[in-house]
Amino acid sequence: MKIATWNINGVKARISELCQWLESSSPDIACLQEIKSVDEGFPRAEIEALGYHVETHGQKGFNGVALLSKIKPDEINRGLPGDDSDEQARFIEGVFSVKDGVLRVCSLYLPNGNPSDDPVKYPYKLAWMARLQKFAESRLALEEPLILAGDYNVIPEPHDCYDPAVWATDALFLPKTRAAFRNLENLGLTEAVRATTDAQKHYSFWDYQAGAWQKNNGIRIDHLLLSPEAADKLISTDIEKHVRGAEKPSDHVPVIGHFNFSLAS
DNA sequence: ATGCCTAATTTAATTAGA
Numbered sequence: 001m002k003i004a005t006w007n008i009n010g011v012k013a014r015i016s017e018l019c020q021w022l023e024s025s026s027p028d029i030a031c032l033q034e035i036k037s038v039d040e041g042f043p044r045a046e047i048e049a050l051g052y053h054v055e056t057h058g059q060k061g062f063n064g065v066a067l068l069s070k071i072k073p074d075e076i077n078r079g080l081p082g083d084d085s086d087e088q089a090r091f092i093e094g095v096f097s098v099k100d101g102v103l104r105v106c107s108l109y110l111p112n113g114n115p116s117d118d119p120v121k122y123p124y125k126l127a128w129m130a131r132l133q134k135f136a137e138s139r140l141a142l143e144e145p146l147i148l149a150g151d152y153n154v155i156p157e158p159h160d161c162y163d164p165a166v167w168a169t170d171a172l173f174l175p176k177t178r179a180a181f182r183n184l185e186n187l188g189l190t191e192a193v194r195a196t197t198d199a200q201k202h203y204s205f206w207d208y209q210a211g212a213w214q215k216n217n218g219i220r221i222d223h224l225l226l227s228p229e230a231a232d233k234l235i236s237t238d239i240e241k242h243v244r245g246a247e248k249p250s251d252h253v254p255v256i257g258h259f260n261f262s263l264a265s
Numbered sequence: 266a267t268g269c270c271t272a273a274t275t276t277a278a279t280t281a282g283a
Contacts, residue, residue: 009282010272034282036273061273062281112283115267153283172283207283208270219283251271251283 001098001261003105004030005149005222006243007205007252011035011066015043017246022050025240025254028070029096031107031149035064042066059089065107065150067094071263080108082131090128099262103230104139108132108150113171122171125153129180136187139227145261146227148189151252153221154181156191159200160220172221190231192224192257197237204239205252213244222255233259 004027008014011032022030030052035042037058044054047068057078058064067073073094080091090109095102110132113125132148139146155173158164167173185191193202203218212218226234238256243249 013272034272112281114281114283167283170283205283209283210269212270221283248271 001029001259002027003147003149003224003257003259004254005033005107005151005224006030006254007033007109007151007222007250009034009036009250009252011037012041012043014248014250015046017248017250019046019050021243021254022047022052022068025256027256029094029105030068031105032066032068033107033109033151035066036062037064055092055094057089057092059087063109064089065092065109067092067105067107069094069096071096074102080128080131080135082134083127097264098145099264102144103261104144104146106148106150108148108152110150110152110154112153113177116169116171116174125171126176126180129184133180133183133187136184136189140187143229144227145230145233147230147257148225150223151221152181152223154178154223155219155221156181156194162201162203162217162219167219172219184225188228189225190228190234192226192234193220193237193239193255195231195234202239204255206244208251222252224255224257230259233261235260
């Protein structure tokens, strides 16, 4: 089973590229971020025509996440628990049936947090990460396969960016950000890409500006975190770098996990 | 050097991304 996460940077601006990607890459489940659309505006018909179920959690203008799946979800939960006053659409969970039980897949769009000295934005990021920690704790207690997939806006280690000095004071790389990400991993979650490769200059985002793509000035910020029950099923990962070379690309590319989950019979 | 590009909202500048 192929499970993907992709920050698409605007689903309406990217619908042609999205459909081409679904046809060529053919993920069983795709977690999208930054759909930048309300639920009613999401181009679901084109995606359903390719055989996918579509579940969205959108908002006007910014943010927004979605789950596309070849198998129909049994349950969908929208929004990250822990703060009823948070109106930003950054989290959706789907519960699927596989051969031996359930599979939980979450599409998350963790706040950017820049500028890092902003009185609101960086604290919001850290608070969101604390809420994600609580959520992960509660789900791990279920001892089920769980995949937390998304744009974490976290550069985990210095070699996950082209120049650590450039990112030293950035909200994606500050010590508190990296510590919060390690706290998640220390719950027992496995980061799928580093569990399967030590490839260097292995990035998932390249800025549109300053020729970042041409110079391979990338960062790795899109991740799959796996519960032990999901990590046991992990076979390999891919970062579909070629997608960044499309005519009208997102600034992120899909990150893929291959698992040996079997479909429910 | 907080810009260099891009999308969305709205129709000409902003805001946000990272």
